Amino acid sequence: MGKSPFKNSQNYAHIQYSAERSSTRGIHPWVTDIETKSIRAEACGKVCQKLKSQGFVPDIICGHPGWGELLGIPYVWPQSPILMYQEFYYNEYGFDSDFDPEFAKQQSDWSKKTQTHLKNANSLLNLQHATWNVTPTNFQRSSFPIQFHQRFSTIHDGISNHAQPAPDKSNIKVQAGKQTILSDQDQLITFVNRRVEPYRGCHSFIRSIPLIQERNPNAIIVIVGIAKGVSYGSPCPQGEWKDVFLKEIEGHYDPEKVLFVGQLPYQDFLNLLKLSRVHVYLTYPFVLSWSLLEAMSTGCAIVGSSTAPVTEVIEDNVHGLLVNFFDPKAIAAGITDLLHDGDRAARLGKNAHQRAVEQYSLERCLPRQLELINLVARKVIGA
Incomplete structure (x- = not known):
């Protein structure tokens, strides 16, 4: 290998x-996705070609192909093995795009499905030249075409050991707005989305709020996440999803006991989970959120949706309670059961913590990641 152009005391450069x-005006909407990825691939490829001209040849290339940057790399360094982090493959049926009947009309048109199919052009091109692939969960692996499965390893990224149960919660305080400080004296129910959107069940959860409050009048519901825009799925056609669904339950719930706290600093987020009496996690058949595993690792009693990403990590009534994603009554009932049965909640939380540590902790996952990188770099696998 030639002399590396990377010069700093820590042996890496950013x-x-x-x-x-920029993207072409007037381009056919079906190919907008592959065009934007080609633009990134060109920019990344030029930088890599410059590195090559300086004598740098990587022992291994590790990257996330989702934004297109890896498309040209095999032709810059054709002899270097490539380990790709594969997150999700779009499917027209059986996964997220046709899961929710409430929004099925937005996805049922043949042209929408064709566009979803064409979004996989980048994924297929990268799968063809990946030496090996790694993905966090078996569910995510299952989304990819079966002919590629034999070139996949399933290894989670790993959850930080900062996500641990608190032996003593009496000293934990979380600021939730200018006037509100949450403590272990509060009966907290937590719900976390990167953004408050249907892909992560905001509609089902918000619709369960009146019944949750009716059965648990002292409960405080804390919703963490950005309440504007979407990360996944379609934008709300009538403003913001949060506002649309809160409008449905207007007059039937106490808004003073529903706190939308936006994004939190990581330590505040973990402290909130440590205080939580019940944590709710709902998702379409899509990429599993880290927040569920962090909640499990902190020992939360979980009410989760009985969807494939969740059932992979939670066995019903062992590591948490699983409920129908679309059933607000079932969600409220599960929460109420755990709030009223502290022993059961403690047992499920303890089991959830144990499973998270044994299967998804950074201490378990990082050595496996490093071993895989070494095997691919040495061309032991993937050759």
């Missing part, structure tokens, strides 16, 4: 690059 062009 090299930035930027696109030289």
